[in-house]
Amino acid sequence: MKVRPHRGHPLWYAFMLHRTSGLLLALFLPVHFYVLAMALTGPDALDGFLALTASTPVKLAEWGLVFLLAVHFFGGLRLLALEFLPWSSRQKTFIAAATALAFLVSTTFFLSAA
Amino acid sequence: MLTLRLYLLQRVTAILMAPLVLGHIAVMIYAVQDGLTAAEILGRTQGSLGWMLFYGVFVVAVAIHAAIGLRVIVAETLGLRGAGLNVFAWGAGLLLLALGLRAVWAVTA
Amino acid sequence: MSGDATMQVSVWRSGDGKEGFQTFDAPRREHQTVLDVVTWIQQHADPSLAYRFACRVGMCGSCAMMVNGQPRWTCRTHVSRVLKDGRLEIAPLRNLPVIRDLATDMTPFFEKWVAAEAVFAPSESREAPMAPIKPDDPRRVAADAAIECINCAVCYAACDVVASNPEYLGPAALNRAWTLANDARDGGQKARLDAISKAGGCHNCHSMGNCMTFCPNELNPTASIAGLKRATVKAALGWGKG
Numbered sequence: 001m002k003v004r005p006h007r008g009h010p011l012w013y014a015f016m017l018h019r020t021s022g023l024l025l026a027l028f029l030p031v032h033f034y035v036l037a038m039a040l041t042g043p044d045a046l047d048g049f050l051a052l053t054a055s056t057p058v059k060l061a062e063w064g065l066v067f068l069l070a071v072h073f074f075g076g077l078r079l080l081a082l083e084f085l086p087w088s089s090r091q092k093t094f095i096a097a098a099t100a101l102a103f104l105v106s107t108t109f110f111l112s113a114a
Numbered sequence: 115m116l117t118l119r120l121y122l123l124q125r126v127t128a129i130l131m132a133p134l135v136l137g138h139i140a141v142m143i144y145a146v147q148d149g150l151t152a153a154e155i156l157g158r159t160q161g162s163l164g165w166m167l168f169y170g171v172f173v174v175a176v177a178i179h180a181a182i183g184l185r186v187i188v189a190e191t192l193g194l195r196g197a198g199l200n201v202f203a204w205g206a207g208l209l210l211l212a213l214g215l216r217a218v219w220a221v222t223a
Numbered sequence: 224m225s226g227d228a229t230m231q232v233s234v235w236r237s238g239d240g241k242e243g244f245q246t247f248d249a250p251r252r253e254h255q256t257v258l259d260v261v262t263w264i265q266q267h268a269d270p271s272l273a274y275r276f277a278c279r280v281g282m283c284g285s286c287a288m289m290v291n292g293q294p295r296w297t298c299r300t301h302v303s304r305v306l307k308d309g310r311l312e313i314a315p316l317r318n319l320p321v322i323r324d325l326a327t328d329m330t331p332f333f334e335k336w337v338a339a340e341a342v343f344a345p346s347e348s349r350e351a352p353m354a355p356i357k358p359d360d361p362r363r364v365a366a367d368a369a370i371e372c373i374n375c376a377v378c379y380a381a382c383d384v385v386a387s388n389p390e391y392l393g394p395a396a397l398n399r400a401w402t403l404a405n406d407a408r409d410g411g412q413k414a415r416l417d418a419i420s421k422a423g424g425c426h427n428c429h430s431m432g433n434c435m436t437f438c439p440n441e442l443n444p445t446a447s448i449a450g451l452k453r454a455t456v457k458a459a460l461g462w463g464k465g
Contacts, residue, residue, distance in 0.1 A: 005292030006381050011432030026180040033213035040220035043152050050150040073135045087446035113146040118455050121426035190387035
């Protein structure tokens, strides 16, 4: 995928990451809610579904979901700070820190699930 | 598209969710440790007013936050405007709210 | 640099019902600016090429164009800094209607300055004594950081929110509104905050920073717009005087 020349700088990548993670989380939520509601409609079906989470591909997918949540969370904190606190010229550092923290949190989850 | 009112709602729900997301991530890391079973999840959450409130507030906030975010994405990338845009955003928000509250009820009632 | 080196320059042509890039071979010279190249083409290859410039020293803000896909003030952009594989692609500024070739219609850009109430509203008559404003006053410092705008519309062309939402007032108009929001002499604060809180207002900004990345005067409209968001929130919640 080619990034157009007027984009391709850290703040734009941070924007794209925030938008993409938000969109994917919003699309994931109905599925998440539907599966949890199985506790009411069919507890056996829920257990059958949860059993899938023992497989490695599903664990990797879960790692991805936790990463999306964490990167949207830390990136969102950066945006709130950008908007509500005096301007800081260390945005690149904050973006790197938000992404690294998201990676740390999601990997902790992955290792905990393994 | 994003007026002051929608902007405020978006930011207020974000601030409200910040501690909830941290709590949710902590619960996930803890709960996933020895595999997930329905019995384990329900044993922790069922009949708990605390979890019901925690996830109830979370669902209300996320429905608002996600609906506004989707509204902006749909308007900017698909060019939807006016009444169509409002119908879409309300629809998305109410769908998330209904599904979310049903899920919270299922695991905490 | 040898005297007969050349480079390929693709220039956007439009008008007379046709549009597309036309390629010219232009001489490559040392210390050459992109505006020099456009002028060479107009003077030596095709006198019908339409483009706009005035001061040639980065003050008037009239010569901005898209150069290899990025908005630039062409009079202060050296070819050596933007040449890619020996080629240049020069197009009219993005997000604005094109009159012909490289000349855009700047009307929507300036109309948005008016729509944003980015105009000084005097609170005193001309007979009133000079308002004392200290150079180190925090509001004066905030305004200072944003006043050197030359209206070149580079930020406007760089902004993806403008591209996807034609109503959006854009970084330049909002940056100007921020300087006035910090002007103690200005009497139009309420009207300005209302004007920038509408559907195309400051709250549409996603802080993606294209404007601050490309502003030739290294201003930071992203920070100015964040300041406006704070001011509108403060006013809406009744915290102090926005």
